[in-house]
Amino acid sequence: MRLDWIQWKRYAKSKKTLIFGMTDSVSHPEESLDPADWEAFRALAHRMVDDSLDHLKTLGERAPWTPLPPVVRAALTSEPLPRSPQSADRAYEEFLTNVLPYTNGNRHPRFWGWIQGNGTPLGMMADMLAAGMNAHCAGLDQAPKLVELQVISWLAELMGFPNDSSGILVSGGTMANVLGLAVARHARAGFNVRELGMQGTQEKLTVYASAEVHSWAQKAVELFGMGNSSLRRVPVDADFRIRIDALREMIAADRVAGCKPICVIGTTGTVNSGATDDLDALADLCAKEKLWFHIDGAFGALARLVPSLAPALKGIERADSLAFDLHKWMYLPYEVACVLVRDRKIHEATFSVTPSYLTDEGRGVIAGGLPFADRGVELTRNFKALKVWLSLKAEGVDKFARVIEQNVLQARRFAERIVKVPNVVLSAPVSLNVVCFRVAPPSLSPEQQDALNKELLLRIQETGLAIPSGSKIAGRYIIRVACSNHRSRWEDYEALASGIEALLMAGGLTR
Numbered sequence: 001m002r003l004d005w006i007q008w009k010r011y012a013k014s015k016k017t018l019i020f021g022m023t024d025s026v027s028h029p030e031e032s033l034d035p036a037d038w039e040a041f042r043a044l045a046h047r048m049v050d051d052s053l054d055h056l057k058t059l060g061e062r063a064p065w066t067p068l069p070p071v072v073r074a075a076l077t078s079e080p081l082p083r084s085p086q087s088a089d090r091a092y093e094e095f096l097t098n099v100l101p102y103t104n105g106n107r108h109p110r111f112w113g114w115i116q117g118n119g120t121p122l123g124m125m126a127d128m129l130a131a132g133m134n135a136h137c138a139g140l141d142q143a144p145k146l147v148e149l150q151v152i153s154w155l156a157e158l159m160g161f162p163n164d165s166s167g168i169l170v171s172g173g174t175m176a177n178v179l180g181l182a183v184a185r186h187a188r189a190g191f192n193v194r195e196l197g198m199q200g201t202q203e204k205l206t207v208y209a210s211a212e213v214h215s216w217a218q219k220a221v222e223l224f225g226m227g228n229s230s231l232r233r234v235p236v237d238a239d240f241r242i243r244i245d246a247l248r249e250m251i252a253a254d255r256v257a258g259c260k261p262i263c264v265i266g267t268t269g270t271v272n273s274g275a276t277d278d279l280d281a282l283a284d285l286c287a288k289e290k291l292w293f294h295i296d297g298a299f300g301a302l303a304r305l306v307p308s309l310a311p312a313l314k315g316i317e318r319a320d321s322l323a324f325d326l327h328k329w330m331y332l333p334y335e336v337a338c339v340l341v342r343d344r345k346i347h348e349a350t351f352s353v354t355p356s357y358l359t360d361e362g363r364g365v366i367a368g369g370l371p372f373a374d375r376g377v378e379l380t381r382n383f384k385a386l387k388v389w390l391s392l393k394a395e396g397v398d399k400f401a402r403v404i405e406q407n408v409l410q411a412r413r414f415a416e417r418i419v420k421v422p423n424v425v426l427s428a429p430v431s432l433n434v435v436c437f438r439v440a441p442p443s444l445s446p447e448q449q450d451a452l453n454k455e456l457l458l459r460i461q462e463t464g465l466a467i468p469s470g471s472k473i474a475g476r477y478i479i480r481v482a483c484s485n486h487r488s489r490w491e492d493y494e495a496l497a498s499g500i501e502a503l504l505m506a507g508g509l510t511r
């Protein structure tokens with residue numbers, strides 16, 4: 001017997017009984033997760049927006065980072081599974097007291113640690129709108145697909161890529177780089193990696209990057225089953241740029257040893273010091289050696305928006321694939337990054353799989369296939385493109401370019417200011433927006449200086465003065481101020497410099 005939906009409901013009702021083991025809707029009202037009282041929910045939702053905006057508006061009045069009080073830590077780690085409702089209002093109150101105040105500080109005007117983004121109020125609202133739409137962004141044929149394709153073509157234009165380039169938005173620079181390297185391997189391995197995997201060759205595939213390459217590259221070659229030893233770390237020059245002569249020699253030596261070089265990774269904006277490799281020279285070398293040219297431009301690529309900075313990135317437009325974040329130096333809320341691939345066919349050939357339940361029928365919801373499922377490894381994806389689209393339209397590219405340039409000028413000015421503090425020396429040239437320095441009183445040994453700088457950094461963070469981060473350059477501990485913050489004003493940098501001076505003076509370390 002075949003029943004249509006109406007007949008089925010009538011049948012179920014007449015039976016007043018269990019169907020497939022479930023109680024029918026007559027004896028038990030059906031539920032959903034929409035609010036029972038939309039007006040009460042609307043009031044709460046408006047409060048959430050107001051509170052978030054108030055918090056953002058007053059960030060600078062608080063310390064950038066506050067250690068988590070033990071009671072809050074306990075409250076957040078020992079709560080039993082909530083089996084019965086506590087109400088949205090109460091849960092939200094707890095968010096306000098226990099969660100919202102305790103972030104790592106990256107939205108604050110005096111945050112310059114690692115390379116982090118600050119987020120924007122418009123980006124926050126765009127993420128809310130995207131969550132409200134809850135669009136499934138594998139590429140189903142609706143407006144969100146077109147918005148993402150539009151954003152990718154804008155980004156390709158900004159990076160000097162051809163307008164028929166391929167690309168996809170992903171969660172971050174790591175994922176964007178991983179996808180780029182996967183395409184590189186597919187294109188240059190010389191055998192069918194998709195079918196055979198790494199068992200398909202006796203040759204060792206090798207990939208080249210400077211010794212300053214970000215840690216994503218090691219994770220990627222390990223994930224791909226190529227092993228950490230397949231990532232060749234090429235020495236850098238005094239400006240922390242990859243040494244082209246050393247790279248050429250390593251490739252030649254590997255070929256002699258029976259390896260198969262497939263890809264060179266160039267970096268614009270190294271994570272330690274913000275250095276940019278000679279991208280033109282790398283593009284020439286890759287063309288000559290028939291290697292894939294991938295660029296990690298996580299934050300550095302955005303400097304291409306600024307006319308005065310773009311020449312230093314010459315050659316970026318020649319990459320086969322380019323990865324960059326929009327949640328770092330384009331300031332948008334986490335998460336969003338992009339990978340561009342010059343050749344769409346190779347990009348899609350790396351990932352595309354079409355199971356019977358996802359076939360393009362030429363019409364209907366799945367018309368045109370699922371372009372984003374074909375350009376990466378994820379199927380269900382959220383609507384990251386909306387915040388990029390809204391922000392670029394609202395502010396215009398030139399506004400972003402001005403704020404990026406402002407950060408570079410702030411970095412240069414801060415470098416000039418911080419070396420006026422007695423015993424402070426720069427540890428790397430300020431090639432972009434990162435200032436690396438170190439307090440080096442001649443009366444202390446290098447090891448004692450390391451300990452001093454580490455202690456100084458922790459006090460700067462813990463006293464709520466500011467958030468720089470630490471690292472090592474040439475084996476020595478350094479303090480790093482990365483200017484990728486659209487909220488910082490010169491007075492914030494000045495506060496850090498004079499705060500450091502005061503801390504050193506208190507320790508008798510300015511002589």
Ligand SMILES: *Cc1c(COP(=O)(O)O)cnc(C)c1O
Pocket residue numbers: 115171172173174175214216267269270271296297298299325337
């Ligand atoms: C931050 C960064 C990455 C990783 O990007 P995520 O967005 O954190 O995944 C890769 N490379 C460089 C140079 C970076 O600065």
